Amino acid sequence: xxxxxxxxxxxxxxxxxxxxxxxxxxxxxxxxxxxxxxxxxxxxxxxxxxxxxxxxxxxxxxxxxxxxxxxxxxxxxxxxxxxxxxxxxxxxxxxxxxxxxxxxxxxxxxxxxxxxxxxxxxxxxxxxxxxxxxxxxxxxxxxxxxxxxxxxxxxxxxxxxxxxxxxxxxxxxxxxxxxxxxxxxxxxxxxxxxxxxxxxxxxxxxxxxxxxxxxxxxxxxxxxxxxxxxxxxxxxxxxxxxxxxxxxxxxxxxxxxxxxxxxxxxxxxxxxxxxxxx
Ligand code: SAM
Numbered sequence: 001x002x003x004x005x006x007x008x009x010x011x012x013x014x015x016x017x018x019x020x021x022x023x024x025x026x027x028x029x030x031x032x033x034x035x036x037x038x039x040x041x042x043x044x045x046x047x048x049x050x051x052x053x054x055x056x057x058x059x060x061x062x063x064x065x066x067x068x069x070x071x072x073x074x075x076x077x078x079x080x081x082x083x084x085x086x087x088x089x090x091x092x093x094x095x096x097x098x099x100x101x102x103x104x105x106x107x108x109x110x111x112x113x114x115x116x117x118x119x120x121x122x123x124x125x126x127x128x129x130x131x132x133x134x135x136x137x138x139x140x141x142x143x144x145x146x147x148x149x150x151x152x153x154x155x156x157x158x159x160x161x162x163x164x165x166x167x168x169x170x171x172x173x174x175x176x177x178x179x180x181x182x183x184x185x186x187x188x189x190x191x192x193x194x195x196x197x198x199x200x201x202x203x204x205x206x207x208x209x210x211x212x213x214x215x216x217x218x219x220x221x222x223x224x225x226x227x228x229x230x231x232x233x234x235x236x237x238x239x240x241x242x243x244x245x246x247x248x249x250x251x252x253x254x255x256x257x258x259x260x261x262x263x264x265x266x267x268x269x270x271x272x273x274x275x276x277x278x
Contacts, residue, residue, distance in 0.1 A: 002118050004164035010048035011061030011095040013262050014236035016068065017222040018162065018193050019101055020254070021238045021247070023079045025158050025189055026105035028244035035109040037152035039159045041142025043116040044097045046128035047086060051093055063224070065095060067261050075254060078105075098160055099129050099137075110134065113149050115142035143177045151185035162193040171201045175208040182214050182241065189242045196235035199227045209239070209275055216278040217241050220251045221271035222258055237271065248272065 009015070029036045050061050070080050082104040086094040096104070099114045106112060112135040116122045122139040129137055138145060146159060159181065163170045171194075178190055194202055209217055223235025240247065255270035262268055 002166075004166050005054065005118070005121070006044040006097065006164075007048050007052065007054035008058055009060050010055055010097065011050055011066070012064040013060075013067075013222060013224060014064070014193070014195065014233070015061075015095070016064045016258070016262075017220065017236065018191075018238060019082075019098065020076060020079050020258075021191055021220060021240065021251070022098055022101055022160060023076075023082060023105070024247055024250060025191060025240070025244060026102060027078050028246065029156065029158055029189075030105050030107060030110075032156075034156055035107070035111070035154045036156035036158060037149070037154050038102045038106060038110065038112045039146055039149060039152075039157060040099050040102060040112070040114045040162075041146050041160065042162045042164070043099045043114040043121075043125055043137070043142075044162075045116075045121045045124035046097045046099045047124075048095045048097060049093060050095055061095065063262060063264065066092065068258075069261075072261070073254075073257065075250070098162060099125060102160075103129060103135065106135070108134075111152070111154070112136065113145065114138065115140055115145040117141060143173060146177060146181050147184070150181050150188065152188075155187065157185065157188040159188055159190045160193075161190065165195055165197075168201075171205055172208075175205060175212075178241070179212055179214065187242065189240065189244070191241075192239040194237050194239065195233040196221070196223065196227060196237070197231075197233050202237070205239075206275055214241060215276050216243070217275040218243050218248050219271065219273055219275050220255065222255060222262070223269045223271075224262065225265065225267040226269070235269075239275070248274070
């Protein structure tokens with residue numbers, strides 16, 4: 001069952017939070033003169049046309065990236081820069097997905113492992129990403145891929161895990177795979193995206209992490225509206241293991257501003273907390 005296509009959702013409020021956190025981590029890793037590996041377990045197509053039929057069908061980006069005024073967010077200069085390189089003029093038409101955002105930050109010696117299972121998105125990804133000896137695109141299961149490449153030779157790494165959670169067992173799987181990967185590569189930075197469709201699933205995930213041996217876990221969440229039992233995603237978050245030491249303080253200041261920017265019905269909210277201390 002592979003029905004999820006990110007092209008319907010690109011640039012929405014969930015992508016904004018996910019990619020801001022991604023940029024902060026990549027930017028931090030790139031500041032040290034030491035190579036690192038980037039592993040994207042669920043890469044998607046890499047680049048999205050916001051004027052396409054898919055993107056305009058739901059228009060989700062209108063309540064996401066389109067709501068952010070660059071001049072209000074000088075602290076997001078690197079994030080906007082990573083978007084602007086895909087747009088010739090001032091108009092926003094193309095929104096980069098996580099692999100192209102990563103590629104913007106990777107230096108010549110850094111490596112990337114990009115996994116995508118969907119045949120169409122894999123083909124698009126292969127066209128959109130500049131493949132080199134160090135940047136590899138693979139059609140396959142990203143969970144298995146992750147376990148096969150950690151620990152990376154560089155011993156510095158950033159793993160982005162962004163499943164569609166179409167299959168409900170993905171919530172358990174995410175925890176189990178991260179626990180295994182962390183055992184093999186405890187010093188890596190792991191960022192796991194989650195949707196709030198049913199809050200209990202996230203609370204269960206939180207407990208699993210808290211009952212594990214993994215330390216240094218923070219969580220950032222940005223929500224459009226309060227939890228509900230009705231269908232659909234109301235909020236989404238990022239769980240970060242071994243975050244850059246600067247990340248939580250930055251997000252603490254940024255999240256209230258993001259809430260203000262996307263708050264249509266005065267119901268938006270954020271969460272910024274430590275799940276497990278260092
Ligand atoms: N990370 C992307 C971004 O930020 O632009 C978006 C990824 S999208 C939320 C999830 C992607 O995972 C979809 O393109 C889907 O086809 C793919 N997918 C689903 N199951 C997968 C698996 N087991 N391994 C790799 N990719 C998978």
